[in-house]
Amino acid sequence: MQIYxxxxxxxxxxxxxxxxxxxxxxxxxVKLITDRDxxxxxxxxxxxMNDDSAALKAIEELNGKEYDGRTLRINExxxxxxxxxxxFNNRY
Numbered sequence: 001m002q003i004y005x006x007x008x009x010x011x012x013x014x015x016x017x018x019x020x021x022x023x024x025x026x027x028x029x030v031k032l033i034t035d036r037d038x039x040x041x042x043x044x045x046x047x048x049m050n051d052d053s054a055a056l057k058a059i060e061e062l063n064g065k066e067y068d069g070r071t072l073r074i075n076e077x078x079x080x081x082x083x084x085x086x087x088f089n090n091r092y
Contacts, residue, residue, distance in 0.1 A: 001055035002077035006044040009068035020067060021047050025054025046077055
């Protein structure tokens with residue numbers, strides 16, 4: 001299950017999230033989202049756990065909890081929506 005983790009401190013690390021979620025079960029991956037231009041963290045990311053029941057327990061227990069000085073918003077991640085590609089009109 002993919003878990004959305006929002007309202008994180010900009011100092012939160014992938015290792016820190018792995019440790020936090022590992023209390024509930026095996027973490028298969030952690031991805032912090034960063035700005036592509038600056039490389040700075042955007043304050044949210046995703047945690048993947050193979051065991052859905054462990055993931056649901058983590059969501060239930062960690063949502064609204066303080067971590068790194070911020071109150072986390074945690075829920076099941078929604079599937080990524082495909083954005084329509086923009087067509088550029090190359091007029092000179």
